[in-house]
Amino acid sequence: MEQALVLVMLTSKYPTGLPDMVKDIPGVTDANFIYGPYDLYAMVKTETKEELRDIVTKIREMDGVRSTLTCHVMPS
Numbered sequence: 001m002e003q004a005l006v007l008v009m010l011t012s013k014y015p016t017g018l019p020d021m022v023k024d025i026p027g028v029t030d031a032n033f034i035y036g037p038y039d040l041y042a043m044v045k046t047e048t049k050e051e052l053r054d055i056v057t058k059i060r061e062m063d064g065v066r067s068t069l070t071c072h073v074m075p076s
Helices: 018-023 049-060
Strands: 002-010 028-033 040-046 065-072
Touching (some): 018 028, 040 049, 049 065
Antiparallel strands (some): 002 065, 028 040
């Protein structure tokens, strides 16, 4: 099981409802706007690293996304 927090920096022209669009991606468990150096977060859970990579790629290709930072969650 792979789990990651994906932090997203947006451009000034991003689509309305972007968190909901991110949540619609299979494997994304939560997404919402945040305040700080990043504008949006997405929690992702997948079975493999390849699936995680594919989801992050989908997020990066969305309109209004400038950059992402993927933080892998370590099992406790």
